[in-house]
Amino acid sequence: MLRFRNLLGALVLGAGALLSAAPARAAGEAVAIPDTRFSFDGIFGTFDRASLQRGFQVYKEVCSACHSMHLLSYRNLLEIGFTGDQARALAAQFQVMDGPNDQGEMFERPARLSDRFRRPFPNDQAARAANNGALPPDLSVIVKARPGGADYIHALLTGYSDPPEGFQLGQGMNYNKYFPGHQIAMPNVLNPGQVQFADGTEGSVENMAHDVSSFLAWAAEPELEQRRRMGVRIILFLVVIGGLTYAVKRKVWADVH
Amino acid sequence: MAGLHQSDFKNPVVRWIDTRLPVFTLLQKEYGTFPTPRNFNYLWNFGALAIVNLLIMIATGVFLSMNYTAHTAYAFDSVERIMRDVNYGWLLRYVHSNGASMFFIVVYIHIWRGLWYGSYKAPREILWMLGVVIFLLMMATAFMGYVLPWGQMSFWGATVITNLFSAFPLVGQHIVTWLWGGFSVDNPTLNRFFSLHYLLPFVIFGVVFLHIAALHITGSNNPLGIDPKGPQDTLPFHPYYTIKDSVGLIVYFIVFAVLVFFAPNYLGHPDNYIPANPLQTPEHIVPEWYFLPFYAILRAVPDKLGGVLLMFGSIAILFILPWLDTSGVRSMRFRPIARWFLLLWGLNFLLLMWAGGKPAEGIYVTIARLATVYYFLYFLVILPLLGRLERPLKLPESIAAPVLRGGGPVPAGAAAKPMEKA
Numbered sequence: 001m002l003r004f005r006n007l008l009g010a011l012v013l014g015a016g017a018l019l020s021a022a023p024a025r026a027a028g029e030a031v032a033i034p035d036t037r038f039s040f041d042g043i044f045g046t047f048d049r050a051s052l053q054r055g056f057q058v059y060k061e062v063c064s065a066c067h068s069m070h071l072l073s074y075r076n077l078l079e080i081g082f083t084g085d086q087a088r089a090l091a092a093q094f095q096v097m098d099g100p101n102d103q104g105e106m107f108e109r110p111a112r113l114s115d116r117f118r119r120p121f122p123n124d125q126a127a128r129a130a131n132n133g134a135l136p137p138d139l140s141v142i143v144k145a146r147p148g149g150a151d152y153i154h155a156l157l158t159g160y161s162d163p164p165e166g167f168q169l170g171q172g173m174n175y176n177k178y179f180p181g182h183q184i185a186m187p188n189v190l191n192p193g194q195v196q197f198a199d200g201t202e203g204s205v206e207n208m209a210h211d212v213s214s215f216l217a218w219a220a221e222p223e224l225e226q227r228r229r230m231g232v233r234i235i236l237f238l239v240v241i242g243g244l245t246y247a248v249k250r251k252v253w254a255d256v257h
Numbered sequence: 258m259a260g261l262h263q264s265d266f267k268n269p270v271v272r273w274i275d276t277r278l279p280v281f282t283l284l285q286k287e288y289g290t291f292p293t294p295r296n297f298n299y300l301w302n303f304g305a306l307a308i309v310n311l312l313i314m315i316a317t318g319v320f321l322s323m324n325y326t327a328h329t330a331y332a333f334d335s336v337e338r339i340m341r342d343v344n345y346g347w348l349l350r351y352v353h354s355n356g357a358s359m360f361f362i363v364v365y366i367h368i369w370r371g372l373w374y375g376s377y378k379a380p381r382e383i384l385w386m387l388g389v390v391i392f393l394l395m396m397a398t399a400f401m402g403y404v405l406p407w408g409q410m411s412f413w414g415a416t417v418i419t420n421l422f423s424a425f426p427l428v429g430q431h432i433v434t435w436l437w438g439g440f441s442v443d444n445p446t447l448n449r450f451f452s453l454h455y456l457l458p459f460v461i462f463g464v465v466f467l468h469i470a471a472l473h474i475t476g477s478n479n480p481l482g483i484d485p486k487g488p489q490d491t492l493p494f495h496p497y498y499t500i501k502d503s504v505g506l507i508v509y510f511i512v513f514a515v516l517v518f519f520a521p522n523y524l525g526h527p528d529n530y531i532p533a534n535p536l537q538t539p540e541h542i543v544p545e546w547y548f549l550p551f552y553a554i555l556r557a558v559p560d561k562l563g564g565v566l567l568m569f570g571s572i573a574i575l576f577i578l579p580w581l582d583t584s585g586v587r588s589m590r591f592r593p594i595a596r597w598f599l600l601l602w603g604l605n606f607l608l609l610m611w612a613g614g615k616p617a618e619g620i621y622v623t624i625a626r627l628a629t630v631y632y633f634l635y636f637l638v639i640l641p642l643l644g645r646l647e648r649p650l651k652l653p654e655s656i657a658a659p660v661l662r663g664g665g666p667v668p669a670g671a672a673a674k675p676m677e678k679a
């Protein structure tokens with residue numbers, strides 16, 4: 001993905017200087033984020049529906065314990081290939097707050113398609129209190145909010161290890177090769193076999209990380225496929241019209257030169 | 258002079274309107290038969306492109322505003338809602354945000370054209386100064402627009418830039434409080450920025466009108482920088498330049514489309530997808546790419562007030578450029594020495610842009626300082642001196658002369674001929 005953007009940048013602006021406008025977020029020495037192959041890489045890439053569905057499963061069973069995705073609604077699950085019944089059943093597994101009812105009381109009920117993804121904590125303070133003082137960020141647009149995008153999420157989830165010799169790790173912190181500063185409050189949450197995929201895909205850390213990164217990429221840019229499809233058509237159209245316009249221009253100017 | 262206008266139009270409806278309000282005659286005169294130098298190159302497309310760009314910004318902006326919420330608690334989410342739940346909302350928003358970048362690309366090239374061919378010189382000084390006013394208004398508009406999505410860079414960019422005014426002695430802090438409508442960038446700031454962001458493009462529209470009115474008094478400059486001497490030197494604007502502008506417009510749309518459809522966030526900063534958080538300062542606060550050269554000048558000066566003055570000075574100096582350049586020759590084509598200095602100035606501007614995106618430390622500061630010195634040196638010393646010292650090349654006798662050798666025939670339609678039908 002990165003390679004394509006670089007190419008494009010050079011093409012569009014020719015001013016390589018602009019490339020460096022986005023400085024590395026990392027404190028200290030920056031670690032290069034490995035390039036992961038995703039189905040949505042490149043100009044014509046599209047999302048792999050099966051992978052997105054597995055990714056949602058990973059989010060639901062693992063990440064949603066700490067991270068909200070409040071910009072998404074359960075109805076959005078229809079866009080990644082779940083049927084109406086499947087999506088309704090998935091939503092119903094979450095209890096959401098509703099009300100007030102006729103008695104003026106708030107009550108819990110199973111979520112419906114029209115509900116936003118349930119937030120795991122009632123407020124940021126509660127989220128911090130449960131996470132050693134750190135706030136698990138909302139994941140709705142996290143892929144757009146980090147340099148490296150989906151590659152970075154994948155690297156982060158697979159980047160846990162013991163700290164190198166002499167590295168001072170803070171209380172309750174974990175070592176991660178790709179997190180800026182290498183100390184992250186989020187524990188290593190993906191362990192082999194943790195998620196049982198119904199389609200027989202092995203629940204390896206690599207697979208889970210790959211699928212959940214894809215899911216988060218879709219969540220951040222659900223319009224991506226439509227956008228690229230439209231882009232190809234519009235650019236082809238413009239090239240044709242451009243050719244015709246140029247031909248007319250030559251004709252109009254023929255008597256001048 | 259009162260009385261009905263003598264209309265040349267045949268179509269009865271057009272004629273009826275035109276005798277009472279001669280807009281068709283005006284259009285015909287200013288965009289139909291308007292005598293235009295015959296030797297424009299494609300750099301002369303960029304004014305027309307800028308107008309199209311302004312219209313695109315207004316059109317997309319009006320529709321964005323219908324779904325945008327100017328409140329610190331909702332702004333970020335409302336922009337994402339536009340992207341997700343409004344039909345083609347992602348398209349509106351990406352056209353608008355990348356449109357701002359396209360606008361600056363177009364206007365920078367437009368300004369460069371003016372510098373290279375001496376379009377700022379007599380008799381086009383007011384035309385040029387109106388252009389600088391547009392540029393300033395654009396910067397204010399884009400700055401306030403960038404605050405609206407209320408991401409981390411929105412908030413911190415707004416904080417850094419408004420804080421610049423605190424550098425002024427005595428009144429500085431009061432100005433900042435007044436700008437903010439409080440004691441920090443907060444909801445009142447967001448509200449007024451939205452209001453102004455909606456207003457300023459229409460002010461720009463007004464100034465653009467004056468800019469073009471002035472243009473149609475002096476007529477266009479051209480790559481040779483000499484005045485047209487007669488009909489053999491000019492062509493009617495339509496169809497020659499309407500079609501040439503159309504070619505440029507389509508190339509512009511293609512570049513625009515590549516950005517919008519395939520790299521919509523390429524020129525943005527990832528941090529602006531993190532909701533604004535007044536308690537957490539980003540590692541590096543960087544403005545949008547189009548502000549980087551001026552940001553570099555600001556940070557090149559160790560003293561805050563000095564930096565602010567120099568930054569504003571770097572644009573203010575453009576106002577007096579027509580009088581700093583003492584050479585009577587407009588086009589750099591005929592200025593064998595000055596053109597190298599101007600080329601260097603252009604590269605220097607890109608260098609400043611690069612330095613502005615780097616952290617303000619070590620070698621980057623040194624580079625930014627040297628580049629800042631050259632930025633001003635060019636205007637304040639080199640141009641005034643070269644006008645006296647440089648020996649320009651011999652100017653051609655007329656625009657037509659170098660192309661057609663000794664004039665050539667007057668092209669069909671060059672003499673004002675009214676349109677057959679509207």
Ligand code: HEM
Nearest residue numbers: 314315318319321322325350354357399402403405406458
């Ligand atoms: C000179 C023309 C204009 C320029 C240069 C400009 C620039 C910008 C920029 C840089 C942004 C931030 C984009 C982002 O990151 O989301 C923005 C946002 C916005 N602008 Fe404009 N704008 C212009 C005209 C207008 C007009 C005429 C309107 C309304 C009539 C408008 C309404 C908005 C709204 C509602 C937003 C917030 C939504 C968003 O962030 O996408 N703009 N503008």
